[in-house]
Amino acid sequence: MVVEEVPLIPGYGTHIAYVYVGTPPQRVSVILDTGSHFTAFPCKGCKACGDHTDSYWDFDLSSTATLTKCPDCHGNFNCGANQRCVFSQSYSEGSSWSAFQVIDKLYTGLTTLQDTPPDDAALSIDFMFGCINSQTGLFNTQLADGIMGMSVSEFTLVWQLHQKGLLAQEKFSLCFDYGGGVMVLGGVEPLLRTAPMQYTPNLHDEGWFTVDLQDILIGGESINVDPAQYNRGKGVIVDSGTTDTYLPSACADGFRAQWQALTGMAYDNKPMKLSKAQFAALPTFTFVFAGGVRVDVKPEAYMDVAADHDGAGYTPRMYLDERDGAVLGANFMRDHDVVFDHANKRVGFAPANCDWSALQAAKTAAADAAAAAAAAAATAQPEPEPPAPSERPPPATMDTEPPSDPAPAETASPTKLPAGAQGVPATPAATQEPQATEAAATAEPQKGGADAASTEEPAAGGGEGGGATGTPEPTVEVTPEAIPEAQETPAPGLCETEADALVKVTAWADGY
Numbered sequence: 001m002v003v004e005e006v007p008l009i010p011g012y013g014t015h016i017a018y019v020y021v022g023t024p025p026q027r028v029s030v031i032l033d034t035g036s037h038f039t040a041f042p043c044k045g046c047k048a049c050g051d052h053t054d055s056y057w058d059f060d061l062s063s064t065a066t067l068t069k070c071p072d073c074h075g076n077f078n079c080g081a082n083q084r085c086v087f088s089q090s091y092s093e094g095s096s097w098s099a100f101q102v103i104d105k106l107y108t109g110l111t112t113l114q115d116t117p118p119d120d121a122a123l124s125i126d127f128m129f130g131c132i133n134s135q136t137g138l139f140n141t142q143l144a145d146g147i148m149g150m151s152v153s154e155f156t157l158v159w160q161l162h163q164k165g166l167l168a169q170e171k172f173s174l175c176f177d178y179g180g181g182v183m184v185l186g187g188v189e190p191l192l193r194t195a196p197m198q199y200t201p202n203l204h205d206e207g208w209f210t211v212d213l214q215d216i217l218i219g220g221e222s223i224n225v226d227p228a229q230y231n232r233g234k235g236v237i238v239d240s241g242t243t244d245t246y247l248p249s250a251c252a253d254g255f256r257a258q259w260q261a262l263t264g265m266a267y268d269n270k271p272m273k274l275s276k277a278q279f280a281a282l283p284t285f286t287f288v289f290a291g292g293v294r295v296d297v298k299p300e301a302y303m304d305v306a307a308d309h310d311g312a313g314y315t316p317r318m319y320l321d322e323r324d325g326a327v328l329g330a331n332f333m334r335d336h337d338v339v340f341d342h343a344n345k346r347v348g349f350a351p352a353n354c355d356w357s358a359l360q361a362a363k364t365a366a367a368d369a370a371a372a373a374a375a376a377a378a379t380a381q382p383e384p385e386p387p388a389p390s391e392r393p394p395p396a397t398m399d400t401e402p403p404s405d406p407a408p409a410e411t412a413s414p415t416k417l418p419a420g421a422q423g424v425p426a427t428p429a430a431t432q433e434p435q436a437t438e439a440a441a442t443a444e445p446q447k448g449g450a451d452a453a454s455t456e457e458p459a460a461g462g463g464e465g466g467g468a469t470g471t472p473e474p475t476v477e478v479t480p481e482a483i484p485e486a487q488e489t490p491a492p493g494l495c496e497t498e499a500d501a502l503v504k505v506t507a508w509a510d511g512y
Contacts (some may be wrong), residue, residue, distance in 0.1 A: 003168060003187035004123060006108045007356040008032070008180045011143040013243030014330060015176050016053075017183055019148070020121075021106045021129070022062030025113055029053040030148035032174060032183065033241025034209055034340060035327075037153035038075070038089065039106075040099050040130030041146025049132065050140035057145075059102065059131065068101035074128050075155060077101070087130060095137030099130030106157070108185065123166050123185075127157065147241065152206045152342050158185060159342075171341040174240055175354035176334050178300075182356050188348075191362050192337045197350040200289040202342070208237040209340055209347050212290035213326060216251065219262045219283030223254035233324030238338065238347060242329035244317040245302070252320035259283070267320075271306070271313035279303070279314060287332070295349045301334040 008015045014031045019039075021028050028041050029052065042049040044058040059065050068074065073085030080086035080100065090096035106127040109116035132139075132146065139146075150156055150172070154163075162170040167186030175182045175192050182192060190197075203210040213230040216223050229250040230236055247255065259267040262283050274282075282299040289295070297318075306313035317331055339348035353359075 002119065002123070002166070003189075004108065004120060004185040005189060005359075006120075006183040006185070007110060008174075008176070008183055009111070010178065010180050012141075014142070014144065014241060015174070015181055016144045017148070018109055018111060019106055020109050020113060020116065020124075021057060022104050023064040024061075025105070025107075025121075026057050026061065027054050027109075027113065028057055028146060029144045030146050031142070031144045031241055032150055033147055033239070034150045034174075035237065035239035035241050036089070036147070037149035037151045037155045038087075038130055039127070039146070039148045039155075039157070040089070040097055040132050042135065043099075043102075043131035043133065046133050046135070048140070049135050050142075052145040053143060054145050057131070062104055064126075065102055065104040068103055068128060074101060091137065095135070095139050097130070097132045097135035097139055099132040101128055102131045103128050108157075108183075123161060125157075125160060125164055125166070127160060128155065150240070150340070151208055152202075152204070161185065169341075169343040171339065171343050173337055173339045173348075174333065175337045175352050176240075176330055177354035178334070180356060181354040182359060188337070188339055189359070191359055191366075192352040192354060193350040194353060195351045197337070197339065197348045198291075198293040199339075199341070199344075199346040199348040200291050200293040202340075202345050202347050203235065205345070208234070208239070210235040210237050211328075211347055212236070213287060214290060215288040216247070216255065217286035217288065218255070218258040220286070221258055221262075223251060223258045225251040225254050230326055236326045236328065238328045238333070238340075240330055240333060240338075242327050243331065244319060245297075245329045245332045246319045246322040246327040248322045248324055248326055249320060250324075255320055267316065269316055269319060271315045274314050279305075285318065287328070293349060295332070295336065296351070297332055298335070301331050 006017050008017055009029075010016070011031060016029050017032055019028050019030055020026070030039065030041060042052075042056045044056045044060070046056055049056065068085045069083040070077075070079040070085060073079070073087075075087060077085045077087045085101040086098065087101065088096065088098040103126050105124045106129065107120055107124040109120045148157065150158065153159060158167065158170060158172050161167040169186055171187065173182075173184045173188050175184075175189075182189065188197075200211050203212060212227075213236040214227045216225070216230075229248055232248070256267045259265070263281075265272065279299060282303070284299075285297040285302060287295045287297065302316060302318050304315040304317050306315075335352060335354060337348075337350045337352035337354070339346075341348060
């Protein structure tokens with residue numbers, strides 16, 4: 001069993017991974033979406049399905065592809081022509097897709113097949129996905145070919161890899177920055193973090209990753225909203241496939257009042273003119289979860305920054321119009337290592353440098369240091385043998401002070417990784433995990449987004465595959481040099497096209 005690391009690339013307000021599908025493998029790019037559970041992308045023959053990173057996937061080019069036929073369909077479906085299993089998904093901003101179910105080899109990889117290491121291909125499994133034959137809305141204009149659902153469900157890749165014994169645990173982590181990021185399957189990567197990991201319980205055994213939001217602070221001051229207002233209805237979900245963050249309208253008055261008291265400006269989601277100094281003075285938003293877990297969201301994450309840094313336009317991308325509950329989207333997750341740990345029923349947050357290249361440099365430096373230490377140990381002079389009995393010094397006499405006994409050596413206490421809570425405690429304590437590096441990412445805000453309503457329950461049986469609670473986290477066994485710290489500077493956003501409209505990108509709905 002292994003832990004796999006995958007680089008991410010930025011999409012239009014989302015983050016994208018590459019998967020390789022079929023025999024021989026065909027590359028497909030997918031949005032990573034913890035708010036849904038099916039994987040789907042356009043296939044050859046899809047009508048007016050837009051231009052994306054890759055050609056439409058071709059069923060006929062794969063020697064291992066098989067159609068799923070009625071009655072052996074998965075999830076909610078209709079029996080279509082030629083006994084095909086047809087299913088679909090529609091989204092609240094108007095996007096939708098319709099597909100037929102296919103099973104074929106699938107694994108995650110690097111940007112090109114040539115660069116993808118054999119270890120990644122070793123994780124190839126027979127995986128069911130939707131072969132899209134029609135789609136609408138943002139699915140036609142987005143950069144990615146398709147979407148990969150990553151909620152707690154038997155239909156997700158992590159769940160299936162764990163069930164087949166290929167991943168150490170049913171967990172993964174996502175680390176987003178402006179230029180891309182890192183995904184880890186089956187474990188965590190401590191080298192990404194710049195502070196210890198803190199965990200708060202995941203409140204549901206299947207479906208969305210749902211957390212207990214207790215408070216929101218602006219500039220360190222609470223907005224004084226009853227926690228029940230945040231957690232009503234669907235609750236507070238961590239949704240990597242939604243670009244922006246949506247808070248309940250019940251907190252709007254307190255939020256706006258605290259913002260205006262600190263900034264002297266009214267809070268809305270319209271572009272505002274700010275100098276660099278004014279931008280730098282904007283407050284941090286702090287989200288406080290059950291157990292005292294705190295996540296700081298800085299202006300670089302919650303503000304969309306226009307190309308002209310000298311005041312052309314900055315737009316707040318935290319919305320205060322959710323009917324009930326909240327959606328914590330990709331901008332909330334930015335510059336944090338976020339661990340989705342179904343094995344221990346928890347979600348973890350730690351500030352992080354999410355740059356893939358910096359991570360690889362740190363791992364290389366650590367490996368070089370380990371090799372140098374091993375070489376030095378191998379060439380070290382052996383300790384001299386003790387003298388023969390005749391050469392030993394005479395015993396002490398009454399005129400000679402005997403040597404004092406050496407001080408006893410200290411016994412180090414073993415460090416422990418945090419154990420996951422069994423079940424969901426009423427008032428859990430935050431757990432922490434030691435970190436390996438200190439770094440800061442140069443962050444820039446993202447644009448555009450998606451909010452979607454699924455046509456069906458997201459997780460049919462996702463809770464059945466969870467590992468034992470309290471399982472220690474597998475990690476990459478290297479100790480890095482510190483990743484160089486970079487100053488955070490606002491950078492241009494990417495709002496040049498109509499595809500960047502203020503909409504949500506991923507599938508979620510009440511009762512999901």
